[in-house]
Amino acid sequence: MIKRRKTKIITVGNLRIGGSNPIAIQGMAKISTDKVTEVVSQIKEMQRAGCELVRLAIKTKEQAKALSKIKKKVKIPLIADIHFDYRLALLAIESGADKIRINPGNITEKKAIDEIVKALKKAKLPVRLGFNSGSIPFKYSSANLAKKMAGYCLGYISEFEKRGFYDIIISLKTSDVLSTIEVNELVAGKTKYPFHLGVTATGPGISSVVKSSVGIGTLLKEGIGDTIRVSLTNSAVSEIKTAKMILQSLELRRFYPEVISCPTCGRCQVNLIKMAEEVSSALMKLVIKKPEIKDMTVAVMGCEVNGPGEARHADIGIACGSKYAALFKNGKIVKRVNVKKAKIELLKEIK
Numbered sequence: 638m639i640k641r642r643k644t645k646i647i648t649v650g651n652l653r654i655g656g657s658n659p660i661a662i663q664g665m666a667k668i669s670t671d672k673v674t675e676v677v678s679q680i681k682e683m684q685r686a687g688c689e690l691v692r693l694a695i696k697t698k699e700q701a702k703a704l705s706k707i708k709k710k711v712k713i714p715l716i717a718d719i720h721f722d723y724r725l726a727l728l729a730i731e732s733g734a735d736k737i738r739i740n741p742g743n744i745t746e747k748k749a750i751d752e753i754v755k756a757l758k759k760a761k762l763p764v765r766l767g768f769n770s771g772s773i774p775f776k777y778s779s780a781n782l783a784k785k786m787a788g789y790c791l792g793y794i795s796e797f798e799k800r801g802f803y804d805i806i807i808s809l810k811t812s813d814v815l816s817t818i819e820v821n822e823l824v825a826g827k828t829k830y831p832f833h834l835g836v837t838a839t840g841p842g843i844s845s846v847v848k849s850s851v852g853i854g855t856l857l858k859e860g861i862g863d864t865i866r867v868s869l870t871n872s873a874v875s876e877i878k879t880a881k882m883i884l885q886s887l888e889l890r891r892f893y894p895e896v897i898s899c900p901t902c903g904r905c906q907v908n909l910i911k912m913a914e915e916v917s918s919a920l921m922k923l924v925i926k927k928p929e930i931k932d933m934t935v936a937v938m939g940c941e942v943n944g945p946g947e948a949r950h951a952d953i954g955i956a957c958g959s960k961y962a963a964l965f966k967n968g969k970i971v972k973r974v975n976v977k978k979a980k981i982e983l984l985k986e987i988k
C-alpha cells in the first residue's frame with residue numbers, strides 16, 4: 638500500500654483535497670467558456686466519465702463572466718485558469734470560480750499578487766500556483782531545470798505566505814518526465830501544501846499516455862500527489878479515463894473490474910484480442926448498473942492448459958481452447974462451454 642505524504646487539507650468547492658482524502662481526478666474543458674451550452678455539455682460528459690473538478694481557460698472578461706452561468710448548471714468545482722492579467726482572476730472569483738489557477742511565470746508584479754490574495758481571502762477560495770517549464774521567466778539548461786524551477790517555486794510561495802495566505806495547491810509541470818519527477822520531489826520535500834500532478838505537452842498518441850503514466854505514476858508511488866490531470870492531445874473524456882486507470886493500477890482508487898488477459902502465443906486459437914476488448918467494454922458498462930462488481934478481477938486467457946494457472950489471482954475467468962472454453966473461478970475450472978459462447982457465458986456468470 639502506498640503511504641501518502643502528509644499535507645494540509647484544502648477545500649475546493651464540495652471537495653476536500655490533500656491529507657488522506659481520495660486523489661481527485663481533474664479534467665480540462667476543451668471548449669471556450671463563452672460557449673456556455675457547449676462547455677456545460679462537455680463538463681457533464683466529463684463528469685459522467687469520472688471527472689471530479691474541471692479547469693477552464695479564461696482569456697477574456699467575457700469568458701470570466703461566463704463562469705457564473707456555467708456554475709449554475711454543473712455540480713463539480715470550477716477552476717479558472719488565469720495567465721498574464723490578474724484582473725481576470727478577480728473577475729473569475731466574483732463570477733463564482735471555486736479555485737483560481739495562476740501561472741507564476743507570467744503573474745509576477747507585487748500589485749497583482751496583493752490584489753489576488755485580497756480577493757481570495759474575501760471569497761475564502763484557494764489558489765493553485767501552477768508552474769510550467771514553458772513559461773518560467775528565467776534561462777535554464779536541461780541539466781538544472783528542476784533545481785532552478787524548485788527555487789523559483791519556493792520563492793513565489795513565500796510571496797503568498799508573507800501576505801498571510803496559505804490555501805495553496807502546487808503544481809510543477811514540464812514536458813519531460815524526469816525533470817517533472819525531480820522538481821516535484823524537490824518542492825514536496827520542503828512544503829506541506831497538496832500537489833496537483835501532470836506532465837505537460839506530452840505529444841500525440843500512445844507517447845502521451847506513457848509519459849503521463851510514468852511521470853504521474855512515479856510520483857504517486859512516492860506518496861506525492863493529491864489531484865491529477867492527464868494531458869493528452871485527445872478528447873477530454875480520454876484524459877479522465879487514463880487518469881482513472883493510473884489511480885487504479887497503483888491501487889489508490891478502484892473504479893471498475895480489473896481485466897487481465899494473456900498476451901497470446903502460438904497456443905492460442907481464438908481471436909483473444911477482440912474477446913478481451915469486448916469483455917472489458919461490457920464490464921465498463923455493467924459496473925455503472927452494478928457498482929459492486931468493481932472489486933472483481935476477471936481473466937480472459939488464450940488456452941485451457943496454462944490460462945487458469947497464469948490467471949490464478951482472478952476471481953473469475955475464461956480460458957479458450959479451439960472448440961471449448963473453460964470457465965474458472967479462483968484458478969479452478971468449474972464449467973466447460975462452447976468457445977463461441979465463451980464471452981456471453983463469462984458475463985452471465987459475473988452478473
Ligand code: SF4
Pocket residue numbers: 899900901902903904905938939940941942943944947
Ligand atoms: S495463457 Fe496460453 S495462450 Fe495465453 S500466453 Fe499463456 S500459454 Fe499462451
